[in-house]
Structures are given as structure tokens and as C-alpha cells.
Amino acid sequence: MTREISALVFDAYGTLFDVHSVARLAESLFPGKGAALSAAWRGKQLEYTWLRTLMGRYEDFSRVTLSSLEWTFEHLGLEPEESARRALLDEYRKLAVFPEVPDALEKLSRNRPLAILSNGHPDMLNAVVQHNGLTERFRGGVLSVHPAHRFKPDPSVYQIAEEQLGVTRTLLGFVSSNGWDAAGAKSFGFQAFWINRGGAPVERLGVRPDAVVKNLAELAQQLA
Numbered sequence: 420m421t422r423e424i425s426a427l428v429f430d431a432y433g434t435l436f437d438v439h440s441v442a443r444l445a446e447s448l449f450p451g452k453g454a455a456l457s458a459a460w461r462g463k464q465l466e467y468t469w470l471r472t473l474m475g476r477y478e479d480f481s482r483v484t485l486s487s488l489e490w491t492f493e494h495l496g497l498e499p500e501e502s503a504r505r506a507l508l509d510e511y512r513k514l515a516v517f518p519e520v521p522d523a524l525e526k527l528s529r530n531r532p533l534a535i536l537s538n539g540h541p542d543m544l545n546a547v548v549q550h551n552g553l554t555e556r557f558r559g560g561v562l563s564v565h566p567a568h569r570f571k572p573d574p575s576v577y578q579i580a581e582e583q584l585g586v587t588r589t590l591l592g593f594v595s596s597n598g599w600d601a602a603g604a605k606s607f608g609f610q611a612f613w614i615n616r617g618g619a620p621v622e623r624l625g626v627r628p629d630a631v632v633k634n635l636a637e638l639a640q641q642l643a
Contacts, residue, residue, distance in 0.1 A: 423590055424610060424642065426559055427527060428580045430571075430595035431537035432514075433461075434614055435524075435635075436547055440515040441507060448503045452495055459494055463487035468538055468570035477568040481540045484511060512546035516553070517616075523635035524556045526643040534559030536580045536593075538570050559584050572603025580609075594638065598622040605629070612638055 432438050439457045446453025464487040471477055478486070488507060492499055527533060534557055537544055541563045548554055548561055562583055564576045571577070581588045593604035596614040602624040605611035613621075613628040614635060621627055632638045 422610065424531060424592040425586045425590040426532045426534065426584050427592045427594060427642070428534045428536045428559070428562075428584070428609070430593075430597060430600055431535050431539055431544060431547070434594060434596040435516055435520050435535070435553075436514040436551070437517055438514060441510045444506060444510050448499070448506065449495075449497055452497065456491055456495060456497075460488055460491045463490050463494075472570045472573055477570075479540045479565055480538050480563075480570075481508075481543055484508065484543075511543055513550040514547050516551050517634065519634050519636040521551075521553070523639040524553065526639040527635075528556050528558070529643065532559040532584070533557050534580060534584060535561045536564075536571075536576070537562070538564050541565060571600055572606070574603075574607050577604055577607040577609065592642070594635075599624070601628045602626050614638065 429435055438461050442453045442457035445456040449456060464484055467483045467487050471483065485508060488504070524533065535544065535548070544561050544563055548557065560583055562579055564570055564579065567573070567575045567579060569575055580591060584591065588608035591609045592612060593601070593609040594612045594614060595601045595604065596616060598613060598619060599622055601611040601613040602622050605626040605628060611628040613631045615631050616634060630641065632641065
């Protein structure tokens with residue numbers, strides 16, 4: 420199925436950490452609107468990363484997250500108090516992991532170093548990794564796109580992992596739940612593993628992931 424893999428690199432948001440775990444807090448703050456707020460916020464957050472990269476107008480992910488939340492409030496006709504705004508933003512520092520993640524990472528870390536490569540700002544990433552007690556799993560580092568001042572799937576972002584880990588791209592495995600991210604990693608030259616929790620079709624971007632699995636437990640079974 421795959422060639423030798425010297426290190427595994429993981430996307431963070433949506434892959435390890437459930438971005439829609441914010442829906443519970445959102446629902447408590449805005450009854451009846453929690454799911455809609457979470458979905459619109461995440462969609463706009465991704466859209467702004469792509470647009471800012473194309474426009475050459477980089478802002479770090481914490482500011483993108485705030486901007487997309489402000490758009491979502493207006494989109495849903497909400498007028499939050501400052502305390503609600505702060506609470507939702509803080510939730511990104513303590514997102515829940517998907518249930519299978521801790522055990523899968525333990526198994527996958529036995530044979531090779533693991534790292535994270537994410538759009539997130541370093542402070543946000545380190546906070547959510549520490550909150551979930553996963554720091555020791557990522558011997559390869561918790562890497563952010565921030566030094567490149569661009570967001571995934573720009574090739575310069577994937578190059579960060581190759582350079583920081585000191586492993587040629589063909590020997591790096593990249594794991595993401597975002598089909599477009601898996602495609603970007605594959606196009607760059609990584610071995611790409613798509614965590615397809617929702618049963619979505621493969622993106623039509625001229626490349627296909629090396630493997631498609633339902634969750635990280637299935638990936639650990641294949642690679643550990």
C-alpha cells in the first residue's frame with residue numbers, strides 16, 4: 420500500500436481535534452444556534468485562510484479565527500456580549516480530541532516520530548496539545564504555518580515539515596481529515612492518508628491519497 424515511512428505528520432483541526440466540539444458551548448450561549456454557528460464559523464475560517472493566501476494578505480490563524488467568528492455572528496443575526504466572544508475563542512485552545520486519537524497516537528509513535536503541521540498559530544496549537552495531554556507524542560514537533568506567512572495547501576507550508584524533520588518528502592506520511600489538505604500534501608510529494616470520517620468523495624484535484632481510512636484507529640492498525 421505504501422512505501423517506507425520515516426515520520427508521520429498530522430493536521431490538527433478536524434483530524435486530531437474536533438473543531439465542532441465548540442458547538443456545545445455555542446448552544447449554551449445561543450440556544451438553537453449552536454450547530455449552525457459552529458458550521459458557519461469553521462467554513463468561513465477555512466475560506467479566509469485560502470483567500471488571504473491568494474491575496475497575499477496573511478494574518479495569523481488567531482486573527483483569522485476572530486474575523487470568521489465576527490462574520491458568523493452577523494450572518495446569524497447574533498449580538499454577543501464580549502464574554503461570549505472571548506469564551507468561544509478560548510474554546511479553540513481546549514478543543515476535544517476524537518475518541519480514538521490518544522490510543523492511535525500511542526501505537527503510531529512506537530515505530531517513528533510524529534509531528535503536527537497546522538494552520539494554527541503556535542500559541543493556539545501548543546495550548547490545545549497540552550490541554551489534551553499529547554505533548555509527549557509529538558517528538559517531531561508541533562509545527563505551524565506561521566513562519567511561511569501562508570496557509571495550507573500552499574507548497575511552502577508542507578516544506579516546513581520536510582525541513583524541520585530533516586526527512587525527504589517521499590518518506591514522510593501526512594495525515595489529514597481534510598480532503599483538500601491531503602491533496603495538497605500528496606501534490607507536494609508526501610505519502611497522504613485521508614481520514615474520511617464523513618464518507619465524502621475524493622477531491623478531484625488531479626491527485627489521490629495513498630490510503631483512505633475512517634478514523635485514526637484504522638490508520639494505526641495499518642501502519643503501527
